[in-house]
Structure formats: structure tokens, C-alpha cells
Amino acid sequence: MEPTEPPAGPPGPPQRPGDQSGQGQPSPQYGQGTPPPQYGAPQYGQPDPNQPQYGQPGPPQYGQPPYGYPGGQNQLPPQQQKTSVFAILSLVLGVISAIPFAIIFGIVALVRIPKTREKGKGMAIAGIVLACLWLVGIVLAVAFSDSDPERDASGQVTATADVAPEKLRVGDCVAEVQEGEVQDIKVQPCSQPNGGKVYAVFELPKGSFPGLDAVQASAETGCTDRWKQLREQATDLSDIFYLHPTEDSWSLGDHSVTCLLAPR
Template sequence: MEPTRPSDGHPGTPSSGQPPYGGAPQQPGQQYGGQPQQPGQPPNPGPQFGGQPPYPGQAPYPGQAPYAGMPPVQGMPHGPQYPGQPQKTSTPAILSLVFGIVGAILISVILGIVALSKISTTGQKGKGLAIAGLAVSGLWLVGLVVGIAVFGDGEPDRDASGQVTTTQNTRADKLRVGDCVSEIKEAAEVRNLELVPCDQPNGGKVFAVFDLPAGKWPGLTAVQTAAEKGCVDRWAATGKQLDDASDIIYLHPIENGWSLGDRGTTCLVTPK
């Protein structure tokens, strides 16, 4: 065994200059958990809750509550902030533009007014669409007025007896029995005809006008067959003899007009 030198002082007492059990050497003026205390200064209370106090003029650490004497930050909203929900486009505004484009003037104007009224209170988008719908409807209305002023409504001018006294243009569906036309050209669709007084040279005279039976579009061949038979039967019913220099022609509906309710057939005697 190796001899051991006994410690200075009483047994169990650490020698001078050695740290106490489980601790660091204690210097004069130093307290556990605090800053060194200078002679003549009050004891340092040690670290505060949440971290070390800032030095004079230094801001607290992020997330640290302000110390006494520091004014709280003003004007910061509480809780998380989220962007507002995007506004939807007004449905009446969209429909106003659509109906304005297709020429449904009345519906477009009503929807446009409704859209502008709601947009002003709800804050929805679509104000430009509603205004555009109203503008397009206005253009349709102006065009309609100009068309009527220039071309008329298609109804020919007649005297008290219903006879045409001047040459004028009209639609085929405005022809009456006894009307005379200047000329009829074969075409896929006859829109306008020139009416002339029957006491002048003409290209044909109307002797019958009738409607084909209502129903679904039966096909072009069926319509032509029914229109031809109807005209021939009606001419035979007049008891007149068709001379060799004349012929019977007929104007019949087409599929587009049929879908809009046109069933009218016009029969004429024309020179060959």
C-alpha cells in the first residue's frame, strides 16, 4: 500500500483553494447563478425569467416579453391574418352579355340592370360584362330601327282594295292571292320578292296560299311533294285552263324556317 498524505485541516474539510463538493470555486463577491458582485453594489438578483436582462439600450430577445418600463408594440392585429376570399363573377352579368350577342334584347337589358344592381351591393365581379351586354343590346336596337326605316317591316303598301299600286320589295310570306311579282329566280331560299302592279308586265301571279300540316320536319322531299300537290289541287279547283305558255310553281318552307313555325306555301302561275 502506498502512503497517503492527510488533507490540511480537519477531516472532511476541503483544503484551502479547493472547490466545495460538487461545485466550482467560490470567489469573493460571487453568488451562485448571478453576475459577479462588485464591492459597494447591491446584490445582483441573477437571471430573470425568460433570459438575461438586456443591456441598457438593447432590445429584448425575440419572443421575450418586454421588461418593465418598455412600452408595448401598438397596432399589431391579434391572431393569424388570411387573405380575403376572391369574389365570384355575377351570373346575370354573364347571361346579359350572352343574350345581348344573340339578339335577345329585352332579356339582355333586364339581366344587365339586375346584375349592376346586385354588383353595387355584393361587390361581385362582372360589372364590365353587364355594361357590355347592355351596349350590345343597344346596338341591336339601333340596327333594328335603322333596318325598319330603310327597308320597312316587309309589309307591302296596298290601296283600299288590297291591291299593290307601286313596285316594292317584300318577303315571300307577305304575298297574298292576286299579287304579281316581277320575276322569280330558282334558288335554295327565296327571301325577298319584287311586287309589281298586275296591270304591268310581270313574272307571275299568286293564285293560292296555304299552310302545310304542323308537326316535325318531314324532310325536304316530303315538303316539296305536299306543296306541289296542294298547288295543283287548288288550281284545278279554280276551273281555269292552264295554257301552254304558263306553268305552276310554288314556294315552300325549308327546314330552318320550319323550326321557327313557318308552314306557308305560296302557289303562282308564271310564264314559261
């Protein structure tokens, strides 16, 4: 027997039945990688660029608004709410004690604000409250000014107080006498240095207001005559003063004249 020559190289892997060597694609050999993927075909572990990934929004679908535009329409900024002019006027007038106008404008503002949807309800309420506080203060001031001063059993004033001129009596002493219209006058005990003393009080004839000049003339004549009737002599150089009613006080029933002797 002739010796046979061994085959060159290591023996290959056994072929499965039905396989034909040399046909189709060659099997990968040891040390060689897998063939490269075909273009456009997604591989395992690689994201598809056409599909949205987790946590990232995908492209907008047909009929859906784009991102960032709610409702598919641009939203206009809301208009700034205006403040009621009547409310502002009510507050300003309430501060400066224009009582009737502050109350009227405040009520108008409270009625209009629900219809016009304006701001200023609090300002209107504040204006009305301020006007009411001014009104209460005036009423209290008038009430205290109309009260009689403190007197002893003989009728002499015992404490200094501001009183209305019609509250003065004969023998009362005042701190100061001023010319012009007088709303209140300070009365005090005669033991203190005073600016005048009441020596006569009388009433003018009732009826319609005769006019300011006629009232002043009647007051001056009446006070001068009554001083002469007293036949008194002033210890110091003095003048006669008189407090007379005005047209407004006349309409309220004030017809009295108060005569004072005041040192110069």
C-alpha cells in the first residue's frame, strides 16, 4: 500500500446534512466579527430616529396643536383692571372732610363697580367711613360746646371751658375777646386774669333777619345804653364789645346780644 498524503491544514467543522459548501454566504470564521448591518435597518440596542424616546416628546400629530401653544391659539395677556374714578373722589373728599360729596361719590362707586368690574371698592368704603367719622366729630364738638360751663351755687364759673356765646351770663369772664364771627369763646373764673367781662345780655326783636348792618347797629346801641344805665366806672381803660347773632344763627332762633367790657 502506498502511503496517502495527509490533508493540508486543520480539518474544518463537519457540515450539516443538506449544506453545500461554497454556496450562499460564507460562515463567519474564528476571529472575524459579524457582518455590518444594512443601511436604514435599526439594530438591537440602537434607537429608531423616527420614534419618540422615553422622556422626549415626539413630533406633533395631525390635528394636534404644536408644543408651547395651548389650545392651538396664542393667548392674549389679560387687560389691566381700572380703578373707579368715583371711588378715588370719595376717598379724597373723605380725607378733606367734604362730608356730603364723599358719601355720595362712595355710594355711586359701590353701585357702579359690580357693573363695570372696576377696582376701588375698598377706597369707596374708606371714603364713606372717613366722612362719617368727620360727621360724628362735628356732632360731638357741637354737643360739648353747647354744654354749660361748670358753676358753683352762686352761678360763678369754676373751670375754664369753651362754650357757645349764647351760654354766657352776666358776670362771666372770658379769656379773650376777638372781633369777627365767633363760634366758641373761652370762659374762665373771674379770679384769673381775663380779657373781658359780661355786663349785659338782651334779646333783639323777633321776626325775619333784618340784615347784618341793622343787627350790628341795634347791638351797639343796646350795649352802650345799658352800660350808661349801670353808672359804673371802669378801673382800667376799656372798650365795649358785643356778640350778636348772624343770619345763620338767627334762623336757628338765636336773637340774643351779649355785651362785654374788655380792657385795651
